[in-house]
Amino acid sequence: MTQPNDPNQQPPHANQQPYPGGQQPYPQPSGYGFPGTPPPPPAKKRRFLKFAGFGCAGVLGLVVLIAALSASGDDSDDGGNTAADTSVSASAGAKEKGPDAKRKESEQGGGPVKVTAERAEFSKSILADGSDYTSVRVTVVNDGDDEVNVNPLYFTITDTDGTKHTVELGVDEEQIDTVDLAPGENISGTVTGKGTFTPKYVTYTDGLLGDPVRVDVS
Numbered sequence: 001m002t003q004p005n006d007p008n009q010q011p012p013h014a015n016q017q018p019y020p021g022g023q024q025p026y027p028q029p030s031g032y033g034f035p036g037t038p039p040p041p042p043a044k045k046r047r048f049l050k051f052a053g054f055g056c057a058g059v060l061g062l063v064v065l066i067a068a069l070s071a072s073g074d075d076s077d078d079g080g081n082t083a084a085d086t087s088v089s090a091s092a093g094a095k096e097k098g099p100d101a102k103r104k105e106s107e108q109g110g111g112p113v114k115v116t117a118e119r120a121e122f123s124k125s126i127l128a129d130g131s132d133y134t135s136v137r138v139t140v141v142n143d144g145d146d147e148v149n150v151n152p153l154y155f156t157i158t159d160t161d162g163t164k165h166t167v168e169l170g171v172d173e174e175q176i177d178t179v180d181l182a183p184g185e186n187i188s189g190t191v192t193g194k195g196t197f198t199p200k201y202v203t204y205t206d207g208l209l210g211d212p213v214r215v216d217v218s
Contacts, residue, residue, distance in 0.1 A: 147180050168192050
């Protein structure tokens with residue numbers, strides 16, 4: 001029986017060999033393996049993040065592509081609008097060359113009725129009172145295919161100040177007659193306004209409601 005403190009008794013682990021090279025075993029990290037310690041993140045989460053990154057890049061590329069297509073569509077729309085504006089401008093130009101151009105040509109005496117005007121001496125008739133008058137000699141030529149009505153009341157005289165004078169009937173002995181001109185016919189006579197002024201142009205309107213013909217007084 002072994003007695004306590006027996007000198008022949010070997011101390012525990014006396015025959016065990018020390019760690020090779022005198023190295024101590026690696027210490028375990030504090031808390032590792034104990035309950036409540038979170039395990040290391042699995043590798044597949046990183047793979048998921050990698051795929052998510054590629055997905056975001058794809059969505060961004062799709063957004064850029066849609067924006068480019070939208071910009072291209074806007075340019076096409078602008079081109080269409082430009083073409084439409086050009087078409088509208090052309091139509092407006094055609095309209096301007098229609099009735100307005102015809103009216104302007106008529107005002108310059110380029111239509112079927114041609115009128116010329118020149119200053120004339122006032123020849124007092126028995127119907128004239130003691131007032132001053134200004135007369136203009138006009139000639140009307142029917143170059144159209146229809147009959148033209150001529151009447152002193154169809155004329156007005158505009159002076160250099162821009163004032164329009166109506167015709168005074170019967171005050172000038174050489175007043176133009178009231179007639180119907182057949183195609184190719186013409187007639188001359190005076191139209192007279194009340195007062196003393198410098199006539200600038202004469203306007204003739206066939207039937208009062210027709211197209212006006214305006215000519216300068218020479």
